[in-house]
Structures are given as structure tokens and as C-alpha cells.
Amino acid sequence: MEDLAGQNIYSQWAANQERAALKEKFANDPHRPLYHFLPPSNWINDPNGVIHWQGQYHLFYQYNPLAADFGVMLWGHAISPDLVHWTDLPIALEPTPGTADATGCWSGVVVDNGGVPTMIYTGKNGREELPCLATSRDNLVTWDKYEGNPIIAAVPEEVAGTDFRDHTIWREGDTWYQGIGTGLKGGGGAVMLFSSPDLYHWTYLHPLYRGDPGVENEVFECPSFFQLGGKHILIFSSISRSYPVYYVGKYTGDQRFEPESQDRIDYGGNIFYAPQTFEDTAGRRLMWGWLKEGRSREEHRAAGWAGVMSLPIQITLNEAGQVCFTFAPETQALRGANTEFGVQPVSGDHLLDTLQGDSLEIDAEFLPGAASSFGLILRATPDGAEQTRLVYDTASGLFSIDASRSRSDREGVSDSSLMAEAYTLQSDQSLRFHVFLDRSVIEVSVNDRVYLSGRIYPTRADSQGVGLFAKGGEATLKKMEVWQIGSIWE
Numbered sequence: 001m002e003d004l005a006g007q008n009i010y011s012q013w014a015a016n017q018e019r020a021a022l023k024e025k026f027a028n029d030p031h032r033p034l035y036h037f038l039p040p041s042n043w044i045n046d047p048n049g050v051i052h053w054q055g056q057y058h059l060f061y062q063y064n065p066l067a068a069d070f071g072v073m074l075w076g077h078a079i080s081p082d083l084v085h086w087t088d089l090p091i092a093l094e095p096t097p098g099t100a101d102a103t104g105c106w107s108g109v110v111v112d113n114g115g116v117p118t119m120i121y122t123g124k125n126g127r128e129e130l131p132c133l134a135t136s137r138d139n140l141v142t143w144d145k146y147e148g149n150p151i152i153a154a155v156p157e158e159v160a161g162t163d164f165r166d167h168t169i170w171r172e173g174d175t176w177y178q179g180i181g182t183g184l185k186g187g188g189g190a191v192m193l194f195s196s197p198d199l200y201h202w203t204y205l206h207p208l209y210r211g212d213p214g215v216e217n218e219v220f221e222c223p224s225f226f227q228l229g230g231k232h233i234l235i236f237s238s239i240s241r242s243y244p245v246y247y248v249g250k251y252t253g254d255q256r257f258e259p260e261s262q263d264r265i266d267y268g269g270n271i272f273y274a275p276q277t278f279e280d281t282a283g284r285r286l287m288w289g290w291l292k293e294g295r296s297r298e299e300h301r302a303a304g305w306a307g308v309m310s311l312p313i314q315i316t317l318n319e320a321g322q323v324c325f326t327f328a329p330e331t332q333a334l335r336g337a338n339t340e341f342g343v344q345p346v347s348g349d350h351l352l353d354t355l356q357g358d359s360l361e362i363d364a365e366f367l368p369g370a371a372s373s374f375g376l377i378l379r380a381t382p383d384g385a386e387q388t389r390l391v392y393d394t395a396s397g398l399f400s401i402d403a404s405r406s407r408s409d410r411e412g413v414s415d416s417s418l419m420a421e422a423y424t425l426q427s428d429q430s431l432r433f434h435v436f437l438d439r440s441v442i443e444v445s446v447n448d449r450v451y452l453s454g455r456i457y458p459t460r461a462d463s464q465g466v467g468l469f470a471k472g473g474e475a476t477l478k479k480m481e482v483w484q485i486g487s488i489w490e
């Protein structure tokens, strides 16, 4: 903390030079992702301020540039013309001693206020958390904090403690609305609704949505509220559940959200957290989430980096009205050398002779046939001692990432996960696994609908095998296309 006393120690920091200088340090790190966004070194958590501005995608993020661990949080910043290739920019926001953000600039958003890029974020001052505002005069690179911060002076009466943070902002006619995550007296999490004519002066209205009061010590973090088709969606990260959820429902005339259904966003191993969404200029709803480490604190501290951003995920409604999570098509720009596999029967375990790699996109379609389970084998050693499986169980309809043998120095590393609902297949229905493997990161979209993520840390250099398997009978691989992916930083 002393580091912050009265001086802008990070302001002059030139991120690109830093990444180049660190290249050698991380060159031999087999777990560091090649094409998922992460900062030059040290700690990243939530995506912040995601916005499509004058042809560039801006990704800000919670950042501790001083250690591979959570600490005093700043806003890191990167831009991309295409959603997948990034350029680091200088730190966008850092704490100012003696003000409402003296001990941290926590999560928030950037909105376009009549051409003025305007950031609303949570100022952390000791235990106090209150909304603060900053504006940019130079295309979102440097930010001037509003002298009147905090823009909301105190938490509403119903708020249980000091957890009052993270922002979702939208406009209806001439009025701005802001939802802030919290937990309420009497139990349950909530998103508190405020309105403003100008983003600077806010009036508290009521909870946009209050969760089950029976849930003790609940706090809703990182709300994101938006319209999708004819529905409204509220996303938040639940502290009590340790994962983000989405609620689909109605936004009523009196500005309250009434959910009709809910589900988790990620059916992986609680790696994905604090997602933020935005609408790009093409009208698409895109999302990034923070993929936490799945290894010990000692390990990530020793590695010198911790956390990574998910790929850009597109959120749509399908014909049945289900919310679907798929990878933004721009990820195709990452594709390198390609290998194709045609129709073939699959039974037992079969490592492919012609394919190896730890940085791949795999698009595979299976017919279950008589198999009781089937799927893909990744990061396998030739002897099978290390391997990770993407498994579809036909009887239960459950999909899982089986990471129990992903690292041979640990027993039973578990990343068991389920599809959103049992999806029992008839034998003529195919199942699509769209997979991105990036060394320690796995992201999967199943049947263009359900999203799963996981982290794995194989210990052997020869954990590069890719294979197919089926148990209890024969399955059929209808087709599979695989692309090698290189680094986005070279």
C-alpha cells in the first residue's frame, strides 16, 4: 500500500515494452496460453469496460501488475481491431490516495455519453465501496477522474454490509439507469437500481432484482443487464454459488426484473467468473469472462502470472428460445495449419497418429451409435498416463471435462462438469464439440449452446496427443476439423 502514497507509480508504464522484456521469462512456460488474452505478467481478474469504440474493441481488466496474486486493483487496458489480436495500452486507472478509490479501482463499465467515453467503476476506500466516474479525452487511453467522486455518496438503507459494487448501465430515452451488485439485510443478493439524467447525479429507485432472502451472506457481483430478442437477461456472479448465472425474464413497466428461468453460464469447474457483456456496433451481444487458475497459489505465484481472459463468447437465443453460448466467429482468424478427419468408427481409446498439439481448435461431430459414452482425448502422453477427456455420457445426457488424469503429479484432479440439462441422444442425433485448447486452458461449446471451461496443468512435455474414444459400443465420428493455433503476440 505504501507504494501508492502520493505518486503515480504505474502511469508511465509502457506495456508493450514490458511484454517484450518478459518474452524470455515466459518462453519455456508450458502452461502460459498463446492466444487467450492475458497481461504481460502478474495478476488479472474481471473484464471491465468492454466497448466497441471507433472500430476498436477495448478490453479493460482488473489488474495487479505488482504480483501474480490479488492485490490493490488497477484497470489494465488492451485494444483489438478483430476481437482476437491485442495490443497492450498503458494502465488506464489507478488508485488516488486520499480519495474514494484510495485502495482500489474495482470493476466497472465504459459507456458512450454523447461522444464522451465515460467510465463508471467501484472506488474502494478501505472497506467502503462506492461508484466513481472518469472520462477520457483521448480515445479511452488516459482518464480524468471526476472531482465529485464518489457519484453515489452512500449505500441504500437495505444494503447489508459494505459490499456494494460493479455496474451495469443502460439508457432509456433521456434517462440513464445503473444496476449495482450487493447483498441485503435479511439475506439474499440484489442488483440495486438507480437513475440519472447525466451519469453524474443518481437517484436510488429500488432493487432491479432481489434474490432468495434465504441465502445468507450472498452478494451479487458484476451484474450485466440487457435485452436479447424479446427477452431480458440478467447475468451476475454469485458469491454463495462461486459461479456466474443468467436469468431470463421480463423487465416490467415499473423497472423491475422478473425472472422466468435461470441457469449457469459455465458448466466447467468453477473456473469462469465475473463475465461482462456488451453490444458491439453490429448489434451482437458479446461476453468475456475471467478464467481463474486451477492450480495452487504457490504454483501461480512461482509462475509469475495468474488468470486469463476467455475467448470472446457470443450470446444468442435459438429458435426454441434457449440462450446459446458460442465462440465469436472472429476466432477463425486464429486458425493455422488444418487437418481433416472423415467418417470413421470409434471404439475403445484411439490416439491419432497424424495429430499432436497443445494449442488447437477442434470442431468434431459424433453420432453416439451404441456407445454408452464417447468423446475426445486431449493432452495425452503416448502411454496415456496423462490425459484429459471431454466425455459425453449417452444414458444421462451429461457432458463433462474429465481432468482426473490431467497431471500425473496429482491424483484425481477433478473438473467434473455437466451440460445444462440432460440431453439424452437418439442414436441418429449428432453431437458437436467445438473446442479451444490453449495449453492450460480448455473452452468448449457443446451443440452451439452450452459453454464449459477448464484449466489443466500436464507435467510431461509429451502430453501432446489427441484422440477419440468410445465405451460400451461403437460411436461414429462424422467429421472432425482441427487447426493448429500460434501465438497472438508474435
Ligand code: DQQ
Binding pocket: 045, 046, 062, 073, 106, 107, 122, 165, 166, 221, 222, 237, 273, 274
Ligand atoms: N472482482 C472485483 C470486484 C468484483 C470481483 C475486484 C469479482 O469489483 O466484485 O477485483 O471477481
